[in-house]
Amino acid sequence: MSGNKKQHKMLFKTLIVTFTVIFTLYVTVSAVTVGYFIKVFFDRGELPEYSIYPLYSDISGEYSRTPVSFRSGGNTLRGCIYGGENDKGLVVLSHGLGGGAEEYISIIKYFVDRGWRVMAYDNTGSCSSDGKGTVGLVQSAIDLDAALTYAENSSVLSSLPKVLIGHSWGGYAVAAVLGTDHDVKSAVSFSGYNEPAEMLGEFAGRLMSTPLAMLETPFLQIYNTAAFGDKAGLSAVDGINSSQIPIMVIHGENDATVSPTGAGIIAHKDSVTNPDAQFITVKNRGHNDVFFSDRAVKYAESLGEEYLALCERYGTEPTDEAKEEFYSQIDKNLSGELDKAMFESINEFFENSIK
Numbered sequence: 001m002s003g004n005k006k007q008h009k010m011l012f013k014t015l016i017v018t019f020t021v022i023f024t025l026y027v028t029v030s031a032v033t034v035g036y037f038i039k040v041f042f043d044r045g046e047l048p049e050y051s052i053y054p055l056y057s058d059i060s061g062e063y064s065r066t067p068v069s070f071r072s073g074g075n076t077l078r079g080c081i082y083g084g085e086n087d088k089g090l091v092v093l094s095h096g097l098g099g100g101a102e103e104y105i106s107i108i109k110y111f112v113d114r115g116w117r118v119m120a121y122d123n124t125g126s127c128s129s130d131g132k133g134t135v136g137l138v139q140s141a142i143d144l145d146a147a148l149t150y151a152e153n154s155s156v157l158s159s160l161p162k163v164l165i166g167h168s169w170g171g172y173a174v175a176a177v178l179g180t181d182h183d184v185k186s187a188v189s190f191s192g193y194n195e196p197a198e199m200l201g202e203f204a205g206r207l208m209s210t211p212l213a214m215l216e217t218p219f220l221q222i223y224n225t226a227a228f229g230d231k232a233g234l235s236a237v238d239g240i241n242s243s244q245i246p247i248m249v250i251h252g253e254n255d256a257t258v259s260p261t262g263a264g265i266i267a268h269k270d271s272v273t274n275p276d277a278q279f280i281t282v283k284n285r286g287h288n289d290v291f292f293s294d295r296a297v298k299y300a301e302s303l304g305e306e307y308l309a310l311c312e313r314y315g316t317e318p319t320d321e322a323k324e325e326f327y328s329q330i331d332k333n334l335s336g337e338l339d340k341a342m343f344e345s346i347n348e349f350f351e352n353s354i355k
Contacts, residue, residue: 038223041203042134045098045126050323052303054105054332063112068119072146075130079121079147081157083112089185089354090151090160093120094144094170096191096288097134100127106336107165107291107343114347117160121147123169137196138228140166140173148182161185161354165346168192168258168287172199175236175265178243186246186353188346191258191287192265194236196224199263236265237272246276246353248346252285282342296337303330 047055056065065080079101091111095101101108101120108118123143125131144164151157164187166174171192178187193199200220225232240247251258251266258264260281269279282290289297310318310326318326 038133038136041097042125042136044131044133045100045123047100047102047127050327051103052300052327052330052332052335053103054109054336056102056105058332059105059109063109068121068150070121070146070150072124072143075124077121077124077130077143077146078128079119082108082118082120083116086112086115086117087160088115089117089350090157090162091116091118091350092144092147092151092162092164093118094140094147094164094166094173095120095123095126096168096170097137097140102127104167106338110338110343111347116350117157119147119151119157134169136224136227137169137172137193137199138176138224138231138234140169141176141234142228142231144170144173144177145180145182148177148180148184152182163187163350163353166190166192167291171258171265172196172236175247175249176234176239178245178247179234179239184245186248186350188248188250188349189236189265190250190290191252191255192236192249193258193263194265194268195263196228196232196234197221199258200224202259202263237268240265240272240274240277244274244276246278246349247274248278248280248349250280250282250290250342252282252287252290254285255287255290257287282339291338291342293337293339296335299331299334303335 056063063082064084065082066084067078067080069076069078071077093101093104093108095104100122104120108120111118121143122129123134124139125134144166148162151160151162162183163185164174164177166172166188167190171189172194173192174187175189175192178184193202201217204217204220228234249265249269251260251264253260255264259267261267266279266281269277285297289300292300307326310322314322
């Protein structure tokens with residue numbers, strides 16, 4: 001009997017040691033994996049050196065802008081007011097993750113041409129704004145809250161009725177912020193996700209196999225909670241439902257970044273109780289081309305094929321001279337052409353909300 005007891009104790013100790021080693025290894029590997037994940041997804045966002053789409057430098061001779069800056073947490077965010085002579089209302093634009101507001105110059109130009117003033121700023125850790133990184137998926141809503149506070153306290157902007165438009169990271173923000181006490185008349189969300197937790201899980205699933213993603217997701221949630229505290233669970237649907245503010249949710253059916261049947265706001269439309277919410281699925285569109293015309297999308301695809309052929313010609317990355325030649329011949333009026341019917345509908349939607 002004593003021998004059996006010793007064997008049982010040894011077996012128990014072995015199991016405890018084995019479990020401790022495996023658990024320690026799991027935690028260590030997970031910490032490294034999540035650290036890499038955070039670095040990849042939430043590193044600083046910068047404007048690309050070259051772009052097939054119009055930037056402000058392409059229209060600076062026709063459209064003026066005035067710099068603005070405001071604080072969000074410990075960082076200074078910077079942006080611009082476009083159409084400073086317009087007084088129909090203020091369109092506040094929230095951009096996507098990994099870039100900046102200037103990449104939406106086609107949208108900015110569209111609304112300026114229709115009598116709106118536009119406030120477009122770079123989020124934390126993006127382009128002209130402060131921040132070593134973009135922090136996480138809730139940050140866009142925090143920054144939009146700060147932008148609206150700035151506009152409401154501005155002697156120049158406070159009297160203008162305010163409407164919101166956002167894409168992806170910004171698409172989430174314009175819906176989530178509706179749950180705050182800002183005086184917003186309406187919002188349009190492109191390609192937005194509903195909850196940061198669900199979106200983090202979806203991101204992880206693309207980087208790793210499903211079982212591994214399930215193991216790492218709790219650590220991503222810990223990071224999200226540590227970064228945002230009681231705001232970590234800020235939900236787009238909750239924002240929509242807590243207000244009676246009209247919102248238009250638009251999503252491409254082929255979106256491979258924010259799934260329209262997974263993390264996307266549009267996938268949760270059955271949970272929306274706001275009677276003034278409408279949902280639009282755009283056929284044959286993905287994540288970043290959801291607001292462009294058919295001509296623009298086909299042109300962008302042809303440019304992609306041309307650039308791939310250019311890379312093959314050089315064997316590696318083309319020279320700076322070759323890149324400059326390639327990008328200089330692009331018709332940016334065509335590449336940045338918006339879906340006319342869609343934006344006429346959005347403009348009417350905004351106008352009706354401020355009557």
